[in-house]
Amino acid sequence: xxxxxxxxxxxxxxVYMIEHAQSGNLSLHTLADHFNVSATYLSKILTQLVKAxxxxxxxxxxxxxxxxxxxxxxxxxxxxxxxxxxxSLFECKFQEGSKCLIQNVMAExxxxxxxxxxxxxxxxxxxxxxxxxxxx
Amino acid sequence: xxxxxxxxxxxxxxVYMIEHAQSGNLSLHTLADHFNVSATYLSKILTQLVKAxxxxxxxxxxxxxxxxxxxxxxxxxxxxxxxxxxxSLFECKFQEGSKCLIQNVMAExxxxxxxxxxxxxxxxxxxxxxxxxxxx
DNA sequence: ATATTAAAGACTTTATTTATCTATAATAAT
DNA sequence: ATTATTATAGATAAATAAAGTCTTTAATAT
Numbered sequence: 302x303x304x305x306x307x308x309x310x311x312x313x314x315x316v317y318m319i320e321h322a323q324s325g326n327l328s329l330h331t332l333a334d335h336f337n338v339s340a341t342y343l344s345k346i347l348t349q350l351v352k353a354x355x356x357x358x359x360x361x362x363x364x365x366x367x368x369x370x371x372x373x374x375x376x377x378x379x380x381x382x383x384x385x386x387x388x389s390l391f392e393c394k395f396q397e398g399s400k401c402l403i404q405n406v407m408a409e410x411x412x413x414x415x416x417x418x419x420x421x422x423x424x425x426x427x428x429x430x431x432x433x434x435x436x437x
Numbered sequence: 438x439x440x441x442x443x444x445x446x447x448x449x450x451x452v453y454m455i456e457h458a459q460s461g462n463l464s465l466h467t468l469a470d471h472f473n474v475s476a477t478y479l480s481k482i483l484t485q486l487v488k489a490x491x492x493x494x495x496x497x498x499x500x501x502x503x504x505x506x507x508x509x510x511x512x513x514x515x516x517x518x519x520x521x522x523x524x525s526l527f528e529c530k531f532q533e534g535s536k537c538l539i540q541n542v543m544a545e546x547x548x549x550x551x552x553x554x555x556x557x558x559x560x561x562x563x564x565x566x567x568x569x570x571x572x573x
Numbered sequence: 574a575t576a577t578t579a580a581a582g583a584c585t586t587t588a589t590t591t592a593t594c595t596a597t598a599a600t601a602a603t
Numbered sequence: 604a605t606t607a608t609t610a611t612a613g614a615t616a617a618a619t620a621a622a623g624t625c626t627t628t629a630a631t632a633t
Contacts, residue, residue: 302438302439302440302441302521303524303526303527304438304527306530306621306622307622308438308527309527309529310530312539313531313539328578328579329579330578336531339623341625341626342623342624344580345581345623348579348581351579358580359630359631360578360580360629361578361579361630361631361632361633362576362577362578362631362632363577363578363631363632364579364631365579377539377542388439390439391439391445392439393445394442394445395472402562403448403559403562406513406554406562407554409553410513410554413549414546417549418542418546426538426539441590441591443591462609464610465609466609475593481591481592481612483610494609494611495600496599496608496609496610496611497599497601497602497608497609498600498607498609499601499602499609500599500601501609
């Protein structure tokens, strides 16, 4: 069990977009170049973020991607849900519903992690103008 | 990102073994039958639990598997580490070491989950003799 | 009308997980 | 000793999921 590479990219994309929020739209090409990823592949990931309403996209010249949700409000969990999907990490293979006590415990553990990541905002890690933090 | 089926099995195996701890060794055959899994496949999972010193195995007639670690001490995390491996859920694809601030946050989140699962014992969920809990 | 940009669909490749088969090793019972 | 019972190991196959590519379509600014 590992986070997908897509989540890795997605988190970094959001941070990068926060850091460049004042620069207008960022094109797929620009992002793909900067992170050294294939454009079409990155496109799929960004589209997931668009569908999750975290960012927005505009076609045509001068188009590209820009933040949609208020940057201070974008949490790690927002991004993770967009790329990993909703749905629990553990699902009992022997019993339906939540009758499995093991599953209940696993869900509670996941919940702790989830709550933490829902409170943590990617904003905190971005290096923006007035020395608000630092990162990559 | 999901827990593997192997982890699912492994957790249930331990609970089952706790519930039948007084019945001597449980053979692969018995376990495979009870859980409706192929024996050789289950064997691989049980071997992982043996290597993690959670259970022990003995060959030959009347052999099989039995708990090795004190049942009250076997945590969810013990089992998960055995089947999922150690190693973090998130590893930054752009920076080495722990220089990535995103990774640090992700690790902290994982830590919360891990601590919880290291405290929770599978024993609590087993239905053993003197009404100590209930489950499957 | 043209250039620029994103989205969608089909598909391929790679990696991981799940599962099987066969052979080997260990031990108890006879 | 031989046989039956039991686990382990190795090779490999099948299934699933993730990562990545190619091509077409749609939208928009100039």
